[in-house]
Amino acid sequence: VKVRGFRVELDEIQAQLASLSGVAQAAVECLPKGELGQQLFAFLTLAPGHSLTVAQLHGQAQDRLPDYMLPNLRIVEALPLMGNGKLDRKTLQQWADKVLDSVGGALPRTPLEALLAEVWAQVLGLERVGIEDDFFALGGHSLAAVSLASR
Incomplete structure (x- = not known):
C-alpha cells in the first residue's frame, strides 16, 4: 500500500x-x-x-x-x-x-490550550485531543503539520 x-x-x-x-x-x-x-x-x-x-x-x-x-x-x-x-x-x-x-486524556486548562486542542482535533479529524497527546502518535505527519501551522 x-x-x-x-x-x-x-x-x-x-x-x-x-x-x-x-x-x-x-x-x-x-x-x-x-x-x-x-x-x-x-x-x-x-x-x-x-x-x-x-x-x-x-x-x-x-x-x-x-x-x-x-x-x-x-x-x-x-x-x-x-x-x-x-x-x-x-x-x-x-x-x-x-x-x-x-484519545484526549487531560483536558485543556487555559483558553490557549483549548484553542490549540480544537485546531489539532480539526486537522487530525478527531472529536477531541488532550493536552498530553502526541500529534504524531495520533496519526499526524509532516503534511498535516503544515496544515496545522497554516490554521
Whole structure:
C-alpha cells in the first residue's frame, strides 16, 4: 500500500512488530482517515509475563522501522478471529476507528490550550485531543503539520 507517498508492505511491518521484545502477536491495517490520508494501525498482544506500555513498544519500533512505517500502536487482549481462525479485518477497522475516538486524556486548562486542542482535533479529524497527546502518535505527519501551522 502507499502511505504518504511511500510504498509499504504491511506484512513487513507486522513481522518487525511481532519480533519486538514482549510481543506475542501483531496485526497491521492501513485505513483511509479523511484529511490525513492513509494511516497505519497496529494491534499487539503481549507475551505472557510481560507488561509493556505503548510508549515502550513505540520506542522499540522506532529502532526497527523508518518513521513513515510507524503505525499507531495499541495493545489488545487478543486479536479478533473469525470462525475459521483467520484474522477478522473488519473488527480491526472498527477498533482503529475507536482508537482515534478514544484519545484526549487531560483536558485543556487555559483558553490557549483549548484553542490549540480544537485546531489539532480539526486537522487530525478527531472529536477531541488532550493536552498530553502526541500529534504524531495520533496519526499526524509532516503534511498535516503544515496544515496545522497554516490554521
